[in-house]
Amino acid sequence: MDKKPQKIKSVSGAVGFSMQKSKGQHLLKNPKILEAIKNKSGIKSTDIVLEIGPGTGNLTMLLLAESKKVIAIELDPRMVAQLLKRVSVSEYHNKLQLIQGDVLKQKLPFFNLCVANIPYQISSPIVFKLLNHRPFFRCAVLLIQREFAMRLIAKPGSEFYCRLSVNVQLLSKVEHLMKVSKNDFNPPPKVESSVVRIEPKNPLPNINFMEWDGLLRICFNRKNKTLGAIFKQKYILDLLFNNFKKFEKMKENNNFKVNNEESINQFIKNEMEGNDIMEVENDIDDDDKKEKNDDGKNKEKDPEKEKFKSMLMDILTKEDYINKRAIKMSIDEFLKLLDILNNNGIHLN
Numbered sequence: 001m002d003k004k005p006q007k008i009k010s011v012s013g014a015v016g017f018s019m020q021k022s023k024g025q026h027l028l029k030n031p032k033i034l035e036a037i038k039n040k041s042g043i044k045s046t047d048i049v050l051e052i053g054p055g056t057g058n059l060t061m062l063l064l065a066e067s068k069k070v071i072a073i074e075l076d077p078r079m080v081a082q083l084l085k086r087v088s089v090s091e092y093h094n095k096l097q098l099i100q101g102d103v104l105k106q107k108l109p110f111f112n113l114c115v116a117n118i119p120y121q122i123s124s125p126i127v128f129k130l131l132n133h134r135p136f137f138r139c140a141v142l143l144i145q146r147e148f149a150m151r152l153i154a155k156p157g158s159e160f161y162c163r164l165s166v167n168v169q170l171l172s173k174v175e176h177l178m179k180v181s182k183n184d185f186n187p188p189p190k191v192e193s194s195v196v197r198i199e200p201k202n203p204l205p206n207i208n209f210m211e212w213d214g215l216l217r218i219c220f221n222r223k224n225k226t227l228g229a230i231f232k233q234k235y236i237l238d239l240l241f242n243n244f245k246k247f248e249k250m251k252e253n254n255n256f257k258v259n260n261e262e263s264i265n266q267f268i269k270n271e272m273e274g275n276d277i278m279e280v281e282n283d284i285d286d287d288d289k290k291e292k293n294d295d296g297k298n299k300e301k302d303p304e305k306e307k308f309k310s311m312l313m314d315i316l317t318k319e320d321y322i323n324k325r326a327i328k329m330s331i332d333e334f335l336k337l338l339d340i341l342n343n344n345g346i347h348l349n
C-alpha cells in the first residue's frame with residue numbers, strides 16, 4: 001500500500017452533483033489553506049478528531065493522515081457516499097467513522113479535538129453544542145464566517161461586542177488564527193471567512209447560568225443605554241420585583257435552592273435554540289409614564305414596588321454601575337454585578 005499521504009484533488013468539477021446553499025456547502029479547495037488549518041489545529045497522532053460537515057473530504061483526508069481516528073458527521077447522503085468512496089480506496093479506510101445525520105440532533109461522540117469547516121448558517125448552535133460537550137476537549141479549530149468570528153473574539157467597546165461575545169468568552173478562550181478568502185472555496189460563498197481556535201475553560205465559573213443569561217439579555221437588549229435607564233424600565237422592574245417577592249417567599253418556606261450545575265444545560269439549550277426569553281420590543285422610557293386605571297385615572301403606585309425600585313437604583317449607584325453600558329462592560333464586570341444583585345435578593349431568572 002502507498003504509505004504517502006493522499007494528495008488533495010481539487011474538487012471543482014470533480015463532484016458529480018451541485019452544491020446546496022441551504023446546507024452551507026462551500027468546499028474548501030485551496031490546499032495551502034487546508035494544510036494551514038491542519039497545522040494550526042495542533043493535531044497529534046493520538047487524537048480522536050471530530051469533524052462537522054466533512055463534505056467530500058478535502059480536510060478529512062489530511063486529518064486522517066495525522067490522527068488516530070476521525071469521526072465525521074455529515075448531513076448530505078451524497079457527500080457521505082462521495083467521502084466513503086474516497087476513503088475506501090485510501091490507506092485510512094479503517095480510521096474514519098462517518099455518521100450520517102444532523103450534527104445538532106446527535107449526541108456527540110467522545111473526541112479530544114474538533115477541526116471543521118462548518119455550515120455557516122448553524123455556527124452559533126454548533127459552537128454552544130461543542131462548549132456544552134463533556135468531557136472537555138482540547139480545542140476546536142473552526143472555519144467560520146468572518147463576521148461571526150469578529151463577534152466571537154470581540155472585546156468590550158468593539159463594534160462587534162455583543163451577548164454572543166460575552167457568553168462564548170465566559171465559557172472559552174477564543175483566538176483568531178487566520179483569514180480565508182472567498183476564492184479558496186468551491187463555490188465561493190458571498191462572505192469572507194476566518195479560522196478561529198476555541199479552547200473550553202475548565203473549570204467554568206461557579207455561577208447560576210440562567211441568572212447570568214437573564215442579566216445579559218436585560219443588559220444587551222438596549223446595549224447602548226446605561227444600566228440606570230435599562231433597569232428603570234417598567235417591564236424590567238415588574239419582572240425583577242416579581243422575582244424578588246418569589247424568592248422572598250421561597251426563603252420564608254425554606255425552599256430556597258440554587259442549582260448551579262444544572263443551570264448550564266438549560267442556558268446552552270436556550271442559546272442553541274435562539275430562545276429570546278426576554279426580548280420585548282419597546283423602546284419608550286416608560287418608567288415615568290403614569291399607569292392608568294380602567295376609568296382613565298392615574299393608578300396608585302405600589303409602595304412596595306417603589307421601595308424595590310429605589311433599592312435597585314441605590315445598589316447600581318453605590319456599586320458604580322448606574323452609568324455603565326453593556327457594550328463597554330467586561331465579563332468580570334458582569335460577573336460582579338450578578339453577584340451583587342443576587343446577594344441583595346435580586347434575581348434575573
Ligand code: SAH
Nearest residue numbers: 026027028053054055075076102103117119
Ligand atoms: N468540510 C468540507 C465541506 C464544508 S461545507 C470542506 O471544507 O470542503 C459544509 C458541510 O456541512 C457540507 O458538506 C454540508 O452538507 C454539511 N452540513 C450542513 N448542515 C449540516 C448539519 N446540520 N449536520 C452535519 N453536516 C451538515
